[in-house]
Amino acid sequence: MTVDFAPGDLVRARGREWVTLPAPADGILALRPLSGAESDAVILDPRLELMPVELAHFDLPEDARQTVQSKAVLLADALRLTLRRGAGPFRSAAQLAFEPRVYQLVPLLMALRLQVPRLLIADDVGIGKTIEAGLILRELMDRGELDAFSVLCPPHLVEQWLTELNSRFGIDAVAVTSGSAARLERGLPVSQSLFDAYPFTVVSLDYIKADKRRENFAKACPDFIIVDEAHACVGTGAGKQQRFELLTGLAKDPERRMLLLTATPHSGDEEEFGRLLSLIDPAFAAMNFDDAKYRERLARHFVQRRRIDITTGGWHEERVFPKHETTELPYGLLPAQIAFQEAVIDYCLEVVSRVGGNFKSRRLAFWNTLALMRCVGSSPAAALSALRNRMDNESERIEPEIYDDDGDDGDAVDLEPAAGFATESALFSLVEQAETLLEVADPKLDGLIEILKPLLKKGANPVVFCRYLATADYVRDGLRRAFPKLTIEAVTGMLTPDERRDRVAELVAEEEGKGGQRLLVATDCLSEGINLQQAFDTVIHYDLSWNPTRHQQREGRVDRFGQPAQLVRSIMMFSPDSAIDGAVLEVILRKAAEIRKATGVTVPLPDERGPVTDALMASVMLRRGGKKQLALDLRLDDGTQVMEARWRDVAENETKSRARFAQNAMKPQEVAPEWEKVRSFLGSPTDVRRFVEATMARFGMPLEAKQSLLLAHLSGLDAALRERLEQRNLQGSIRLALAEPAPSGAALLTRTHPLTATLAESLLEASLDPVALSALGIGRVGAWPTNAVQRLTRLALVRIRFKLTVHARKERLLLAEEASLVALQGDEIVAVGDEARALLNAPAISDLAQSARDRFIRKANEDLLGLLDGPLADYVRNRADELTEDHARLRAAAGSVSRVTVEAILPPDVIGLFVLIPSEM
Template identity: 75%
Template sequence: MTLSFSPGDLVLARGREWVALPAPRPGILALRPLSGNENDVVILDPELEIASVAAARFDLPDDARSTVQAKAALLADALRLTLRRGAGPFRSAAQLAFEPRTYQLVPLLMALRLHVPRLLIADDVGIGKTIEAGLILRELMDRGEVDAFSVLCPPHLVDQWIIELKDRFGIDAVPVTSGTAARLERNLPLAQTLFDAYPFTVVSLDYIKAEKRREGFARACPDFVIVDEAHACVGTHKGKQQRFDLLQGLAKDPERRIVMLTATPHSGDEEAFARLLSLIDQEFASVDFDNARYRERLARHLVQRRRVDLIEGDWDEDRSFPKHETTEFPYRLSADHLAFQESAIDYCLEVVSKAGDQKKDQRLAFWGTLALMRCVGSSPAAALSALRNRASNEAERLEPQIYDEDGDDEDAVDVEPNTIFANDPALQGLLDKASSLSVAKDPKLDALVSVLKPLIKAGANPVVFCRYLATAEHVKEGLRKAFPKLTIEAVTGELTPDERRDRVSEMTIEDGEKDTQRILVATDCLSEGINLQQLFDTVVHYDLSWNPTRHQQREGRVDRFGQPAELVRSIMMFSPDSAIDGAVLDVILRKAEEIRKATGVTVPLPDERGPVTDALMAAMMLRRGGHKQLTLDLRLDDGTHAMDARWRDASENEKKSRARFAQNAMKPAEVAPEWNKVKDLLGSPDDARQFVERAMSRFGVPLEKKRSLYIAHVHALQESLREKLGQRGVEKSVKLATAEPAPSGTSLLTRTHPLTAALAESLVEASLDHEALPDLGIGRVGAWPTPAVSAMTRLVLLRIRYKLTIHSRKERLLLAEEAALVALQGNSIVAIADTAREMLNTPATADLAQIARDRLVNNAKSELPTLIEGPLAAFVKKRAEELVEDHARLRAAAGSASRVSVEAVLPPDVIGMFVLMPGEV
């Protein structure tokens, strides 16, 4: 007879006991050892086994080892921390390596409301959109609803997603890019696609959008997709159009779950916003959202919150984010530097005046002059490079580089642009001046040093953003001379993305007990893709960006969720002597700041750049004086008026959009209670810390306390534990933080931290297997006197398994597990959970003689079968009923039509039993 096993059943196979997990297909068993972890799962076919597979029981053995109070308490904590398949309504809680903020659970609840989740998460920069999307993904995976997924993102974000999925959610995904795809596809069978072989992928949008790959991906694409930087997929630019065609093809499958992320969903462009919404529902491309009924429909799919909404509103998340102090730092140019800028501007204006009547020729002249003037304003080194790089055939590429708009399809370009001017004698004079100034004293660099000195003295770690590669190298060398004791590095586009990440991570090197202070000089290749909040707390805009969104991106690398500093500073440097800086401040940055204050968000420049270019040139000419006639002749004032009008329209549209779609429906009281209940069951970060402290002491290697941190000397543990930890990447001495955000060079000590997990699994294994860590003395029975009880009390440590059936469009049967500590006096349960744990944790008042201890333990063992069939079975059944109510309550709050039934697997596993006597015996 063939036995049928379902998730939660105990199975005897290959000479040991296992618990059955959800099987990949009928007739096959997925089994996890009772004393093992999720990585020890085996897949087997009962028909191919030499010894038959049979049902099993888990009983407290007659030869169970005896233990003392402290070790019994340690075992109870270890059991609770090893379980990963939570029975509560937040199934994913046991898998997370961080404590999500309550507001970050809102998109998850919104996703659970929908039959087919399709969401646009449009929260502000730095709130944690990656975390919010990851929570949805992890929860649906743990509910058995997602077994494959793809994250689609710009190429510079691929590595960041791989790291976030691994470190925060315990998900190992593979990167699919132009550099990795061929290697991943090598040796695959012809009938198998890369996405069949690798179910968890992070895919470069620019790799997969190509027509030759797009159709194949649409056929193989998993039914759960996350799209990061979704706003970069809906423009009219060729690359954006290819991305939109890709997403539109994926969205045609009505069963595909899609979560899109963007901090700039609207940006004043109604058409682009409509295209974005069409990926949720094709009807949204054309509906009138002034109509309340349509807004209500969209509100089920769109969450859009500014940081101020979370800090000042009901969520009270003030400490989730640092305070942000913004200042401006004007500096004076020397006579020589000012004369050089004046000469460069005169030359450029002369070129513009000779451009002729053709609009195209005028525009090319404008772009070329603006490109050169950007370099002149950045540094003599950048100006020298630009002046040498003339006779370019890439004039059409100048405009996006001038306005810092090169991040959608490639890294931000930080090489000095080629000019489009002919080789003439006037250029030689500028070259000579730039060359001499590049080795002279630089007033801008001196101003930077004066800005940084008080910050460095106060302990700050700044990032200095420059526009051009030559400027970054010039600044790096200058700062190394000014601050010889600090770690100072530069990250520019000369480095590959991996080299940039390595260069930043290497700056965590410490000098003895004190972190070495650091300064990072970076170009805008680092304004997206690598989060810097763990290492840096200050941003200096050495060069003004001509795109206000880029300023926000720079600051967003540091000022974001997870920043350990309470205060983040950003400093904008400019020279009031410079016509270039003055024009950019007047035309772009000041107006962008006015809009940000009015709307709460940064609105990008209007898409049409002609009026912006005209306005900049007009402002520059008028600041210089004597060029009024040229301004009138070229009708540049018309561009100024046109730009003002278009930006004003964009601002109004953004305000209207924010007012329409503000996410105010869900309140903290609807989210927090269920999550807090889960935390109590699984153990808080503080519980994990106490466990690791006690466990390391038991292993003879106590944690070393240093200020607010702990150091775990893993290298001093016994060999079997060292090997287990080494397999998880934990070696030598590990710095541990006990509260988020964790400082740089440390990791947050949670229940999923490799150290916590390895210690907990080892202790449970040692209690169940006499041969595992025999010297530790972790047993499963014991007896001792304690002031915690006034009558003889038996504490029973249970591992309870449940069969969860989710009744929805596709019925799924899942395994869930909980640890429970139950205190009984006679046949009556007198305490559970924290109250019972307090009894167990109360130190014994004395040691019992072995004969007395054995007698108490043996008497309790003899009564155990009655307890299991009576009060303990009733407790487990009641707990199953409570879980049904918990699931129903959360699903009702989420508006979900599905329901969950919970069946307790009886009898529960008795991991330990301890007899507590009142006082001293």
């Protein structure tokens, strides 16, 4: 048998209608159910079918069920909301489980204008880089230009990426980590790699960077990759070198598409910035910023925006981020604590003075001094733990721990350092003092409790960040005594990433069940990897971080896109009586704050830490008093002067970087109209709400308004409908938010929400099948009088199918669908789209006698064939031409780029036909 069906044809097989998809082989058919998704597609050989596969037509039967105006509106909305294969240039819009902000579409437009998309997306923390990358990914998938991808990220971000891809973009990916790779590879043929078997992957950079794995990955790597925290792949550490070698190898393929994401692309280090740019194009490594052509080329690949660029740049996003209120909480030390601090300093400086001029030994002594002093300032529990530890052969690892550097494993280290120098009597005395302090009042903990009381009374949900594990447990226990009615948990590095996520989720769920508040204590293991904006709105820095970007990362877990609170608070605790707090504030944090105020960017410490160490030691000695000569003898004042120069350089470089690369070339007026055009065909959030409210009311279960949310009670729905909802994990009563950000425990009501999708699919099926939901009375034809028209008007609700041919590196044929409402008076089209929808939405002013209704409907059916061959066919062809122009406009750029042609499949499917009768007729 010869199979001569073309993609997009409507055929009948196995007792139902199907749409033909591009065939996998000659003589074979790929079929998708007419109202189904690509995931429902089947492959069949017509020669093996009991009944022949035949061309079919989607006709409007003479005995189609009649309906009334209000239910015709529901049918039109249901058709529009069931479509997932949009024909417009934003094909992914129908698949999104959220409403993207217009500014987040800028990187997508930039990507579409490149032959091989390679972008460095360097927006500030919390603006939405994951969303921006996901939009590009989803769009290329829906355009048929992407069959596989890998997200490369630090291990603690793997789970977050999996969740975001699934919940926002409907993409199911698998994690490739040291813990999952062996399981995924088990049972695969020798000739098949893990990445061939699983085309959508989120890969731990630290797992894949090893030499052997790197080589295998390079051979099987998809031609589309996203690299998160890309700045962590261009440093000088051993782990960063391996990551850079991995990415450099992947970037050598000129056809590989790459998205690099980072909030800190430059930060004053020209060499590292050049290496990052080289991953986009080796020519960019020259950083010839004085060349206008160089800057113009780079601007096509580099987008970098601060929050102020979004809120004041004409994007109308004044409320996209919460107001951020920053305060400081100084606390005094008791005489016993001051005495303990001074005893520790004296002990450490005595050891330093005995070291002599040996540079390595002296540097090691400085590190141990600062590490021990930091633990003393953190809590008596952390001080005791550090004093009980002893130096080992890996003591030089203390330096990155002191300065809160990200380890090669991407995780914060929260164990107390081995900071003790030797087993001598002076040290034993310090241990005894620390043990005593554990038993007396702690003004730092008391200060935290006092600031929490009014915050909790105002309804705040705080996260308290500590530096050390021992401190986190100590603070958690103290808060439990102070607030016995609250559930208070601690999340530390002693838990695996999955356990951390589960503990936060359990805390949130437990407090939601009580209707109470949330109070979490955490170390910096939680400052990256788990977004907390849905559950928390306040950050308290119980311990100062010595890396300015760590403060930003802590606050960025809460103060980011999607935070429902209008105000986010951050509070920094420090003691004016503490020599170490004063040193850190003076040498690091105050300087970084000045740069942020001037440039809008938080910069990390300079890579060379020797001057930082010297400056901190000098400050500690001078604050202790009487040690100036020792500071001069050890030449520590040189470090202070060098640090001042380093900060000046960082500030100047960052200012230059911002001036060069602020991405303001793409204006809101270039983006917003394109997105509004998509919404008009797919339905706006307002349209979605109206449909769900009206449909639930038709089932006798109206939505219940509760503060800013809607409650949908599903228990009273039709049994078959309830079963379909339960299959999508919806039952009982669910909370729906009407706009982002959605509060914790609520889901944003969108066109892809399972409730919306199930209701729309069920109503559409009910109109086509007389048996389905018959009591609802959803029909396909109707007639009623209205004041909205002056002449007899017919409204045709049509589903249009298109063939999209993507002319790119690999030519692809895609199928797309669009719902349209067309108003005709005689043979003339008088309104389409929103104007036609307004006519349908106009209420009927009276009822018609059944005989009159039958006559109008019968006449409309008789004229339908002529309309399909005439004005409706012309409309569909014109619509295809418009879509071709839309695709071309969004892909416009210098040089050759892929293009799209759109061909209409005739005739369109007539889902409904309604007659509007003038009131005076």
